[in-house]
Amino acid sequence: MAEPATPPEAAPVWRTRPGRTAGAAGTRTLRVRLSAALVLATVLAVLLVPALVPLDRQAVDLASKLLPPSWDHPFGTDEVGRDLLLRSVHGLRVSLLVGVVAALVATVAGTAVGAAAGALGGWTDRLLMRLVDTFSAVPHLLLGVLVVALFRPGVWPVVVSVALTHWLSTARIVRAEMLSLRSRPFVDAALSGGASRFRITLRHLVPGVLPQAGLAAVLMIPHAMWHESALSFLGLGLPAHEASLGTLVQNARGPLLAGAWWPTLFPGLLLIVPTLALAGLAAAWRDRLSPRTRSELML
Amino acid sequence: MLELRSITAGHGRGTPAVRDVSLTLEPGTSTGLLGPSGCGKSTLARVAALLHRPDRGTLVLDGTPVTRWRHRAPREQRTAVGVVFQQPRLAADPRLPLHDLIAEPLRACGRRPEVRTRVPELAGRVGLGADLLGRRPHEVSDGQLQRACLARALVLRPRWLVCDEMTAMLDASTAAALVGVVEEYRADTGAGLLAVGHDPVLLERWCDRTVHWSELAGRTP
Numbered sequence: 001m002a003e004p005a006t007p008p009e010a011a012p013v014w015r016t017r018p019g020r021t022a023g024a025a026g027t028r029t030l031r032v033r034l035s036a037a038l039v040l041a042t043v044l045a046v047l048l049v050p051a052l053v054p055l056d057r058q059a060v061d062l063a064s065k066l067l068p069p070s071w072d073h074p075f076g077t078d079e080v081g082r083d084l085l086l087r088s089v090h091g092l093r094v095s096l097l098v099g100v101v102a103a104l105v106a107t108v109a110g111t112a113v114g115a116a117a118g119a120l121g122g123w124t125d126r127l128l129m130r131l132v133d134t135f136s137a138v139p140h141l142l143l144g145v146l147v148v149a150l151f152r153p154g155v156w157p158v159v160v161s162v163a164l165t166h167w168l169s170t171a172r173i174v175r176a177e178m179l180s181l182r183s184r185p186f187v188d189a190a191l192s193g194g195a196s197r198f199r200i201t202l203r204h205l206v207p208g209v210l211p212q213a214g215l216a217a218v219l220m221i222p223h224a225m226w227h228e229s230a231l232s233f234l235g236l237g238l239p240a241h242e243a244s245l246g247t248l249v250q251n252a253r254g255p256l257l258a259g260a261w262w263p264t265l266f267p268g269l270l271l272i273v274p275t276l277a278l279a280g281l282a283a284a285w286r287d288r289l290s291p292r293t294r295s296e297l298m299l
Numbered sequence: 300m301l302e303l304r305s306i307t308a309g310h311g312r313g314t315p316a317v318r319d320v321s322l323t324l325e326p327g328t329s330t331g332l333l334g335p336s337g338c339g340k341s342t343l344a345r346v347a348a349l350l351h352r353p354d355r356g357t358l359v360l361d362g363t364p365v366t367r368w369r370h371r372a373p374r375e376q377r378t379a380v381g382v383v384f385q386q387p388r389l390a391a392d393p394r395l396p397l398h399d400l401i402a403e404p405l406r407a408c409g410r411r412p413e414v415r416t417r418v419p420e421l422a423g424r425v426g427l428g429a430d431l432l433g434r435r436p437h438e439v440s441d442g443q444l445q446r447a448c449l450a451r452a453l454v455l456r457p458r459w460l461v462c463d464e465m466t467a468m469l470d471a472s473t474a475a476a477l478v479g480v481v482e483e484y485r486a487d488t489g490a491g492l493l494a495v496g497h498d499p500v501l502l503e504r505w506c507d508r509t510v511h512w513s514e515l516a517g518r519t520p
Contacts, residue, residue: 189390190407191377192348193408
């Protein structure tokens with residue numbers, strides 16, 4: 001019988017981050033807090049504003065067309081007299097939905113392909129990675145336009161188009177991470193414990209790449225939103241009755257030439273600010289993730 | 300019998316790490332393999348545990364020549380040899396608490412019902428308290444983690460045990476405790492042992508016989 005290895009009282013485990021100055025940490029915290037507040041405000045706005053504002057504001061009212069911002073219409077009105085605050089928040093809602101769903105689909109597909117390539121290796125790996133190379137060789141906005149053009153305009157063709165063109169980087173990241181995990185001794189230990197290749201992949205390898213895949217998904221949301229807006233701006237995305245932010249900016253080109261700046265500015269801001277905030281949060285997450293993976297490797 | 304017959308093994312192109320090495324282990328006995336670092340003894344240990352396919356040579360496990368390696372090897376052959384690695388940090392999945400680390404081979408082999416009895420029993424044997432079993436690898440010391448890794452190697456009751464520099468990262472008292480656990484297990488089950496190391500004092504005291512790497516290399520039987 002060996003003597004117990006348990007210490008008399010278990011000390012709490014602290015995570016310290018040496019090498020970071022207080023000032024840098026402070027700036028980082030401020031950035032994270034600001035981003036988190038903006039993302040939270042976006043979610044609240046998307047959920048609450050349509051419920052709070054009376055519905056008749058969505059109706060066409062030619063008597064109040066192209067009114068500049070005022071207390072009554074904080075974002076002004078568009079060329080047929082609809083309240084732009086409400087239109088913009090609705091547009092943000094559609095853009096967010098498309099962005100989140102497309103990013104999720106792209107991440108799941110990329111993780112599946114990358115995991116299969118990394119775990120199986122050999123010919124499977126070579127074939128899948130050449131497929132990824134082939135897709136990457138085509139400019140992805142062009143490929144997206146092609147996919148959208150195959151369907152009738154609507155939300156789902158845009159989701160499919162963005163997802164189909166954005167799983168490639170995730171597949172590459174996941175495969176690389178799998179290859180590094182696969183050569184670790186704990187995989188040998190699992191093999192010696194009788195685990196099948198399938199079990200090793202699901203139990204040890206995929207959980208190891210999930211943080212990277214999750215980060216890729218969050219980084220993908222702003223990118224997907226911008227893509228959706230780009231497609232809508234090109235007139236290929238969403239139709240006017242389910243306007244996204246891109247559709248609104250596109251419709252605002254005429255009024256802009258006539259001197260009305262608000263139909264362009266406010267939807268544009270609503271696209272830029274939340275996506276930058278989301279990207280800021282994702283960047284902070286990435287910074288958090290990398291020192292830990294490094295320390296796990298070093299120990 | 301665990302027979303390594305003129306094994307040549309390496310990593311990719313170039314000079315193989317192990318060239319034409321033969322070694323026979325008798326059941327119930329312990330063999331110490333001594334050698335300087337980088338001589339290829341870990342590669343030989345991995346071949347003996349079916350974790351590394353040799354370029355040439357045969358491994359005969361209890362009378363059956365091994366033809367498939369790693370995940371392609373039949374589960375009975377793979378689990379007949381328990382392995383303890385040199386670096387517990389790398390040999391433990393960082394996400395699994397120690398309890399799951401020890402229970403993992405039982406679960407992988409569809410012997411889930413034994414988890415309740417075997418894990419506490421083995422934890423007691425290797426000297427891990429109940430509160431440590433809930434912790435993850437980064438929350439315990441190297442010695443505690445190596446205890447868990449030894450428990451994991453023993454949980455399926457292997458007929459053979461390969462300890463590749465098991466005590467190299469540990470202090471003297473932990474090393475002695477772990478060697479004690481291995482010997483206790485061998486006395487109970489009659490398992491054979493291959494202990495790989497570079498410390499002649501430890502291996503001379505631990506094993507029935509010790510062989511030096513230079514005696515094995517380049518010798519065709």
